[in-house]
Amino acid sequence: MSPAGHLSVGGCDLVELAAEFGTPLVIYDEGLLRANITAYRNAFAAEPGETEVVYASKAYWGRALLRLIEAEGLSIDVASGGELYVAVEAGFPPERIYMHGNNKDAGELTEMLDVGVGTVILDSHEEIGLLSRLASERGMRQRVLVRVTPGVRGDTHEYISTGQVDSKFGFPLADGQAATAIAAAREAPGLEFIGLHAHIGSQLLDLSRLASAAAVMADLAAEVGGEDIAVMNMGGGLGVAYTREHIVPPIAEYAATIVGAVRREWERVGLPAPRVLVEPGRSIVGRAGLHLYTVGAVKRIPDVRTYVSVDGGMSDLLRPMLYGAEYEVIVANRAAENGGEEVRVVGKHCESGDVLAASVKLPQPIAGDLLALPASGAYGISMASNYNGQLRPPVVFVDGGEARLVARREHYSELVAREL
Numbered sequence: 001m002s003p004a005g006h007l008s009v010g011g012c013d014l015v016e017l018a019a020e021f022g023t024p025l026v027i028y029d030e031g032l033l034r035a036n037i038t039a040y041r042n043a044f045a046a047e048p049g050e051t052e053v054v055y056a057s058k059a060y061w062g063r064a065l066l067r068l069i070e071a072e073g074l075s076i077d078v079a080s081g082g083e084l085y086v087a088v089e090a091g092f093p094p095e096r097i098y099m100h101g102n103n104k105d106a107g108e109l110t111e112m113l114d115v116g117v118g119t120v121i122l123d124s125h126e127e128i129g130l131l132s133r134l135a136s137e138r139g140m141r142q143r144v145l146v147r148v149t150p151g152v153r154g155d156t157h158e159y160i161s162t163g164q165v166d167s168k169f170g171f172p173l174a175d176g177q178a179a180t181a182i183a184a185a186r187e188a189p190g191l192e193f194i195g196l197h198a199h200i201g202s203q204l205l206d207l208s209r210l211a212s213a214a215a216v217m218a219d220l221a222a223e224v225g226g227e228d229i230a231v232m233n234m235g236g237g238l239g240v241a242y243t244r245e246h247i248v249p250p251i252a253e254y255a256a257t258i259v260g261a262v263r264r265e266w267e268r269v270g271l272p273a274p275r276v277l278v279e280p281g282r283s284i285v286g287r288a289g290l291h292l293y294t295v296g297a298v299k300r301i302p303d304v305r306t307y308v309s310v311d312g313g314m315s316d317l318l319r320p321m322l323y324g325a326e327y328e329v330i331v332a333n334r335a336a337e338n339g340g341e342e343v344r345v346v347g348k349h350c351e352s353g354d355v356l357a358a359s360v361k362l363p364q365p366i367a368g369d370l371l372a373l374p375a376s377g378a379y380g381i382s383m384a385s386n387y388n389g390q391l392r393p394p395v396v397f398v399d400g401g402e403a404r405l406v407a408r409r410e411h412y413s414e415l416v417a418r419e420l
Helices: 014-021 030-045 063-071 081-089 106-115 125-137 174-187 208-223 251-268 319-323
Strands: 025-029 051-056 075-078 097-099 119-122 142-149 191-197 231-233 275-278 289-301 305-310 341-346 355-362 370-374 395-399 402-407
Touching: 014 025, 014 289, 014 370, 014 395, 014 402, 025 030, 030 051, 030 063, 030 251, 030 275, 030 395, 063 075, 063 081, 063 402, 075 081, 081 097, 081 106, 097 106, 106 125, 119 125, 125 142, 125 174, 125 191, 142 174, 174 191, 174 208, 191 208, 208 231, 208 251, 251 275, 319 355, 355 370
Parallel strands: 025 395, 051 075, 051 275, 075 097, 097 119, 119 142, 142 191, 191 231, 231 275, 305 341
Antiparallel strands: 025 289, 289 305, 289 370, 341 355, 395 402
């Protein structure tokens, strides 16, 4: 908190940031970003055997962040040609890039081969054939992992659970589909099969199911004669505390759980322990970022509810509308005040579902107040749109009392820049 009683982040007063950059505004604490990256790097380095931390750029792929990630020595995964472009433009060495996607097209695979992406995660039989042909035509051998849906569902919302049998991602174990895909990847010209990938879901607060997934993957490795499986990528998914009720395991516990489970299960089936990879995204950027809004209309409907409308909403923070994500709300210009009136914080878009916080207590909100939504640094600005002609907000990095603009606010002219 600042001396004026305002909420502060990275030594910067949020009221002053709003005056300088306007709202809506997305703010990242650069010091916390670095601390989270360091915690991951140190936690996995402390575990026995080879490990690698791969940042899941879909959580937030701003160029300033990717440059920081690269400088800190992490690898990166991308899930589209656009994310690949930004990673390369930010200076990521191609050999440290992993390419994801359940429906990579020929254009994206060509772009990936042209820049020399290190590893591709195969997600369908069609992709195996297409990538094999494209790589062979170039006289290349592309390193690949086969993504498997292990039949283990993460303890999370159904929209971000990916490891269950009914999933658009990866090859299921049923009917030997995963084993067939592994055989195809091994035999395909132009491909070099090096290992497996599994991801059971995002915003995980219970680590026990990761051990279950490791056991399933070890059984599969033994079934297919997995002496050549040098890599086991266990995906990402560690959650963050969006509200006070969320209890999040420490990163060190997450590392020990995953590495320990993989090594234990591979030993159980009599195979040499593979290099263990993880793909954190949310747990690196989530709590390091926040959204800042200005209150406009306050509508009090007697015996119903009070609506507090802000100058952004679903165009810059879609998660509450997409799958009921919850955030806490702080009146940034009166940060010392607590409790008060139960309200619903809503955006300015033409949708009744444009709700940022369904029920929170705020100290008598009035027009002009600044509302901060902490822990909104993941899947916020990366999902932003121009719905209702709304301009995507600027992004500011703060550290040691200094603020730097890393992405400016859009202009109205950019809304029609692509029109013919």
